[in-house]
Amino acid sequence: MLYDTMRVEERLILKELKDLGANVALINIDNISLSLNNSGDFGIVLVRPMSHSKAGLVARILNIHGVRTINKGLAIENSWNKAIAISTLARAGIPTVPTRLILSINAQGDGVSYPAIVKPIHGSWGRLVSLVGNAEDLAMIMRHKAVGDSYSRIAMIQPFIGDGTDYRVFVIGDEVAASMVRKPGPGDWRSNVARGGIAHAVKLSADAYEIAIKAVKALDLDYAGVDLLYSEEGGYMVNEVNAIPEFKGLMSVSGVNIARKIAEYVINTARR
Numbered sequence: 001m002l003y004d005t006m007r008v009e010e011r012l013i014l015k016e017l018k019d020l021g022a023n024v025a026l027i028n029i030d031n032i033s034l035s036l037n038n039s040g041d042f043g044i045v046l047v048r049p050m051s052h053s054k055a056g057l058v059a060r061i062l063n064i065h066g067v068r069t070i071n072k073g074l075a076i077e078n079s080w081n082k083a084i085a086i087s088t089l090a091r092a093g094i095p096t097v098p099t100r101l102i103l104s105i106n107a108q109g110d111g112v113s114y115p116a117i118v119k120p121i122h123g124s125w126g127r128l129v130s131l132v133g134n135a136e137d138l139a140m141i142m143r144h145k146a147v148g149d150s151y152s153r154i155a156m157i158q159p160f161i162g163d164g165t166d167y168r169v170f171v172i173g174d175e176v177a178a179s180m181v182r183k184p185g186p187g188d189w190r191s192n193v194a195r196g197g198i199a200h201a202v203k204l205s206a207d208a209y210e211i212a213i214k215a216v217k218a219l220d221l222d223y224a225g226v227d228l229l230y231s232e233e234g235g236y237m238v239n240e241v242n243a244i245p246e247f248k249g250l251m252s253v254s255g256v257n258i259a260r261k262i263a264e265y266v267i268n269t270a271r272r
Contacts, residue, residue: 001013001014001017001024001025001026001027001045001046001048002027002029002045002046002047002048002049002055002058002059003026003027003028003029003048003049003050004028004029004030004049004050004051004054005049005050006026007050007246008248009048009246009247009248009259010048012248012251012259013046013048013259013262013263014026015259016257016259016260016262016263016264017263017266017267019263020263020264020267022263022266022267022270029049029054029058034058034061036061038065039062039065039066039067042062042067043270044068044069044070044266044269044270045059045062045067045068045069045070046069046070046262046266047059047069047070047071047073047076047244048244049244050244052076052077052080052122052243052244053080053122055073055076055244056073056074056076056077056080057073057077058073059071059072059073059076060072060073060074060077061073068269070222070223070265070266070269071221071222071223071224071243071244072220072221072222074220075219075220075221075243076243076244078219078220079219079221079224079241079242079243080122080243081121081122082119082120082121082122082156082240083099083101083121083154083156084121085219085240085241086099086156086238088218088219089215089218089219089238089241092214092218094211094214094215094218094238095211095234095235095236095237095238096237096238096239097158097159097161097229097237097238097239098113098158098159099156099157099158100112100156100157100158101121101154101155101156102118102142102154102155102156102157103153103154104142104153112135112138112157112159113159114132114133114134114135114159114160115131115132115133115159115160116131116132116138116157116158116159116160117129117130117131117132117157117158117159117160118130118131118132118138118141118142118155118156118157119155119156119158120154120155120156121154121155121156124242131160132157138157141155142155158239161229161230161231161237162229162230162231163183163184164183164184165181165182165183165184165229165230166181166182166227166228166229166239167179167180167181167182167202167204167208167227167228167229167230167236168180168182168199168225168226168227168228168250169204169208169209169212169225169226169227169228170223170224170225170226170245170247170250170258171212171213171215171216171223171224171225171226172222172223172258172261172262172265173222173223173265174213175213176209176212176213177256177258177261178201178250178251178254178256178258179201179202179203179204179208179209179250179254180199180200180201180202180249180250180253180254181199181200181202182197182198182199183197183198183199184197184198199249199250199253200253201253201254201255204228204236205236207235207236208228208230208236211226211228211236211237211238212226212228212238215238215241216241219241219243221241221243222265222269223245223262223265224241224242224243224245225241225242225245225246225247225250226238226240226241226242227239227240227241227242247259
């Protein structure tokens with residue numbers, strides 16, 4: 001298992017792999033150099049670094065040399081880039097939140113409905129995400145972003161749907177392992193648990209689960225956390241897909257041992 005920070009999730013997966021009798025090696029990618037000329041001695045590699053950019057790069061190099069990784073490097077990179085992910089899913093006919101890409105402070109905000117969410121193409125935990133009420137707010141946010149590096153000046157804008165409530169569906173292989181609803185905490189509009197969002201287990205409709213499973217397949221992922229939004233007009237829509245998802249909160253509210261299910265998937269993949 002590759003990692004850069006040993007979080008609760010990685011410790012849980014490690015325990016389950018060992019309990020199932022797997023021979024596990026832990027590799028902290030921050031403590032090694034990686035040969036670009038050969039793969040080295042690897043079996044199935046579970047990729048779990050917090051840094052998605054490092055994770056995708058290392059996994060892609062291993063994939064080039066014939067090493068099977070969960071998830072694949074290109075799939076991690078395509079999911080981490082929210083603009084690429086939304087485009088890929090929309091092209092596959094999967095319902096997605098209407099999204100536009102803004103590339104400079106000169107964007108006119110054409111086709112944008114307000115209030116709207118402005119967020120970077122990379123990121124998690126609701127960081128650097130803003131709620132804007134009109135075109136003037138959008139222009140101000142983009143001017144502020146222009147002070148940063150070139151990536152900071154690229155943003156996605158989406159309509160603000162409902163009250164910020166979203167649904168996390170955890171997919172492993174062809175199955176939904178568990179799901180929860182997340183509601184914004186007091187004084188906030190973001191549902192991220194890291195921002196004080198309130199979560200509890202929920203069973204969604206069959207079509208919601210079908211959308212989540214199709215999203216994981218379209219991005220060529222083995223497993224992922226799929227975030228859905230819901231509106232009366234559009235039904236369930238994919239908002240984001242996380243290729244290295246945290247799951248301790250979902251385990252807590254659902255009672256499902258997700259770490260065990262991931263470990264079983266890894267072992268079954270190795271046996272094929």
